Amino acid sequence: xxxxxxxxxxxxxxxxxxxxxxxxxxxxxxxxxxxxxxxxxxxxxxxxxxxxxxxxxxxxxxxxxxxxxxxxxxxxxxxxxxxxxxxxxxxxxxxxxxxxxxxxxxxxxxxxxxxxxxxxxxxxxxxxxxxxxxxxxxxxxxxxxxxxxxxxxxxxxxxxxxxxxxxxxxxxxxxxxxxxxxxxxxxxxxxxxxxxxxxxxxxxxxxxxxxxxxxxxxxxxxxxxxxxxxxxxxxxxxxxxxxxxxxxxxxxxxxxxxxxxx
Amino acid sequence: xxxxxxxxxxxxxxxxxxxxxxxxxxxxxxxxxxxxxxxxxxxxxxxxxxxxxxxxxxxxxxxxxxxxxxxxxxxxxxxxxx
Numbered sequence: 278x279x280x281x282x283x284x285x286x287x288x289x290x291x292x293x294x295x296x297x298x299x300x301x302x303x304x305x306x307x308x309x310x311x312x313x314x315x316x317x318x319x320x321x322x323x324x325x326x327x328x329x330x331x332x333x334x335x336x337x338x339x340x341x342x343x344x345x346x347x348x349x350x351x352x353x354x355x356x357x358x359x360x361x362x363x364x365x366x367x368x369x370x371x372x373x374x375x376x377x378x379x380x381x382x383x384x385x386x387x388x389x390x391x392x393x394x395x396x397x398x399x400x401x402x403x404x405x406x407x408x409x410x411x412x413x414x415x416x417x418x419x420x421x422x423x424x425x426x427x428x429x430x431x432x433x434x435x436x437x438x439x440x441x442x443x444x445x446x447x448x449x450x451x452x453x454x455x456x457x458x459x460x461x462x463x464x465x466x467x468x469x470x471x472x473x474x475x476x477x478x479x480x481x482x483x484x485x486x487x488x489x490x491x492x493x494x495x496x497x498x499x500x501x502x503x504x505x506x507x508x509x510x511x512x513x514x515x516x517x518x519x520x521x522x523x524x525x526x527x528x529x530x531x532x533x534x535x536x537x538x539x
Numbered sequence: 540x541x542x543x544x545x546x547x548x549x550x551x552x553x554x555x556x557x558x559x560x561x562x563x564x565x566x567x568x569x570x571x572x573x574x575x576x577x578x579x580x581x582x583x584x585x586x587x588x589x590x591x592x593x594x595x596x597x598x599x600x601x602x603x604x605x606x607x608x609x610x611x612x613x614x615x616x617x618x619x620x621x
Contacts (some may be wrong), residue, residue: 418580
């Protein structure tokens, strides 16, 4: 590519990234005061409201992913997406980028998420997140129990066991919360490995930093770690959580389909 | 009456057994959370196990201010003496 074409390409992707985030921000605001309140009014029954709002969330996230792909700022390759449709599973993923949760929500019919407690103080977002039944992060013990209750009720849940975005190039460091949730709920766990090349929207990069070529999101949905295998570790204890967490590290940093030698 | 050394050795063995903690890292100054990676769920396991050791009921408040291995030894000593 000539220098001029390279500059044009970078410029276009910088514009596209800014435009996408602008649309996301403004779109989220508009939807939060229009579509979501209407859905909520039309579905007074809490469970139905939650499901409808979650399905609407999925559409919004799909639209955002579509926009980024169409503008040519990202590409995506997803394998095993159909495995994400089963209800009542704990979906665990490594967290290389800002948009991982957006992509995962777009792939799942209905799913619970953990969101910052601070969002409950945001005048626009507090209602949509509570209508969606998203789980506020209210400290470790409450959070493990709230997440396990959601899974026991047959809903699926996305958790990033690192607790924050992955630092590129460093070994995966998982907190034990995800394993504690799986042990408390006795549910299936679905590992998802996300690889972004070249790194984009990572912890070390500003959202407006544009890599030399479009970031490629390679998403591999692995085979489940069965509830029976998790139950075989015993009830929730410090030791069981440590053992399961080590297995999660293997699944998320190596082959997500590795036979589960829990 | 058990000595501080006995209590420390018992605590060390308990940590190794419950959490597979590296025995070399367990010193009286070691910080439970920062150095030994013991979280709040682990703390519940630990308190239950120590209840058996002391043979007395342990109030959660007695462990509220515990930060290091030495603090746990002090707390157990106080419980045994009470």
